Amino acid sequence: MKVRGYKFGHPIFGYHDYFDFTPDFNINFDIDNNKLNISITDFNLGSNNTLAELLESGKVCLMAEVFCSYTMFRQCILLNHKRKFSVNLDLLKTKVECYFFIISNETIENYSNSSVIQEFSNDKFFIEYGDVLAFLGDYKFELDLKGTTVESFIKIREKLINSSGVEYIFTNNSIILEINKREYEKIKKYHLNPDFQQILISSLLQPALIHACYKLQNEEYEEKAWFRTLMLRWEKLKNTEEPPTADEIPQFVESLLSDPMNRLVDVLENIDEKSTIDDSY
Numbered sequence: 573m574k575v576r577g578y579k580f581g582h583p584i585f586g587y588h589d590y591f592d593f594t595p596d597f598n599i600n601f602d603i604d605n606n607k608l609n610i611s612i613t614d615f616n617l618g619s620n621n622t623l624a625e626l627l628e629s630g631k632v633c634l635m636a637e638v639f640c641s642y643t644m645f646r647q648c649i650l651l652n653h654k655r656k657f658s659v660n661l662d663l664l665k666t667k668v669e670c671y672f673f674i675i676s677n678e679t680i681e682n683y684s685n686s687s688v689i690q691e692f693s694n695d696k697f698f699i700e701y702g703d704v705l706a707f708l709g710d711y712k713f714e715l716d717l718k719g720t721t722v723e724s725f726i727k728i729r730e731k732l733i734n735s736s737g738v739e740y741i742f743t744n745n746s747i748i749l750e751i752n753k754r755e756y757e758k759i760k761k762y763h764l765n766p767d768f769q770q771i772l773i774s775s776l777l778q779p780a781l782i783h784a785c786y787k788l789q790n791e792e793y794e795e796k797a798w799f800r801t802l803m804l805r806w807e808k809l810k811n812t813e814e815p816p817t818a819d820e821i822p823q824f825v826e827s828l829l830s831d832p833m834n835r836l837v838d839v840l841e842n843i844d845e846k847s848t849i850d851d852s853y
Contacts, residue, residue, distance in 0.1 A: 580703065580704060581697065582683065582697035582699060582703070582705075583685055583688050583692060583697070583705075584704060584707055585617070585620055585623055585674070585685075585687075585705060585706035585707070586706050586707040586708060586709070590688045590689060590692055591620070591687060591688060591689065592689055593687075595615070595617050595618065595620070595706065595708055596614050596615070596616035596617075596618065597612065597614060597615055597616075597672065597708045597709055598612070598614040599612060599613065599672075599709075600613050601713050603661065603715065606660065606662065607658040607659065607660055607661060608658065608659045608660075608661055608664060608668065608713065608715065609656065609657075609658045610636070610656065610657055610658070610659075610713075611655065611656035612651075612655040612656065612672075615655065618687075619687055620685070620687040621687070622684075622685045622686060622687065623685070623687075623705060623706060626680075626705075627674065630677060631676070631677055631678055631680065632674050632675060632676050632677055632705055633650055633651070633674070633675060633677050634650070634651040634655065634672070634673075634674055634708075635648055635649065635650050635651065635672070635673045635674070635675050636649045636670055636671070636672050636673075637670065637671040637672075637673070638659055638669075638670050639668070639669045639671075640663070640664045640665060640666075640667070640668050640669070641667065641669070642667065643663060643664060645659075645663045645664060647659070661715070665715070666714070666715055667712060667713065667714055667715065667800070668712070668715060669710060669711070669712050669713075670710065670711045670712075670713070671707075671709075671710045672707075672708035672709055672710075672711075673705075673706060673708065674704070674705045674706035674708065675702055675704055675705065676699050676701055676702060676705060678701055679698075679699065679700055679701055680698075680699035681698055682696040682698075683697045683698070683699045684696050684697070714800055714801075725745070725746045725797055725798040725801055726746065726747045726749065726777055726781075726798075727746045727747070728748075728750075728756070728759060728776065729748060729749070729750055729751075729756070730750070730751065730752070730753050730756040731750045731751060731753070731756075734753050736752060738750070738776070738779075739751075740780055740783050740784075742784065742787055742793055742796070742798070743793075743796075744796070745796050745798065746797065746798060747780055747781075747784055747798045749776055749780055759772065777829065777832075778825060778829060778832055781802075781828060781829070782822070782825055784798060784799075784802060785802065785815075785821040785824060785825060786818070788802060788803060788806070788815035788816065789815050802828075803815065805828060806824060809824065809827060
């Protein structure tokens with residue numbers, strides 16, 4: 573069994589090689605008083621009574637490994653019964669990864685576990701101090717993207733060279749839409765009108781997001797804020813770290829923009845009603 577590059581010759585709970593089920597384990601996080609606060613909201617080992625008893629006796633313990641690739645901060649934290657901890661934000665930047673384990677607090681001879689699959693049910697193992705007995709999951713926290721909206725990372729600006737059509741630029745943290753001067757001046761004039769905002773979403777934001785979603789397969793952009801924001805929204809929507817496929821992109825974009833077609837139709841009906849009322853006077 574291999575965990576994060578390390579090989580172990582004993583069952584690791586959380587992997588299907590040895591167990592037919594996984595632990596119920598969920599994480600919440602918030603940022604307050606310049607600290608990243610992480611807490612375990614659900615922790616259930618199911619029918620793995622052996623690990624539950626070892627945890628209760630203190631022979632094994634719950635541990636979190638916190639790593640930030642931007643600052644190279646790394647720390648292993650032993651968790652108490654409250655199952656929560658904090659890290660100073662001054663030590664972190666942009667993104668944090670957390671891995672959760674159950675590790676041994678002592679040497680355990682002839683370790684066995686009745687919850688393992690039948691193939692290994694009669695095997696016994698020698699467990700050393702610090703050995704990993706369960707891998708409870710890995711979590712990523714996007715510190716700079718909490719609360720980020722789709723509209724906040726799409727920018728519209730005037731082209732330096734006046735030409736027709738829209739140019740999409742993905743090399744910045746924001747998605748840049750460049751349009752010619754005449755169109756840009758019109759947008760500046762109308763963008764505060766709620767009705768025209770919905771038309772802009774359908775005509776400009778929607779195609780920009782479609783183009784961007786196709787680029788989620790390209791690692792070249794993975795450090796850009798727009799890329800990480802879209803992947804964060806996709807992971808929350810589908811509970812997967814794999815980017816959307818070509819077939820999944822249209823539905824994903826509609827979800828991001830809260831069904832833009834229906835919103836556009838409602839706006840057009842509203843404009844038509846206003847026009848009818850004005851014509852009646």
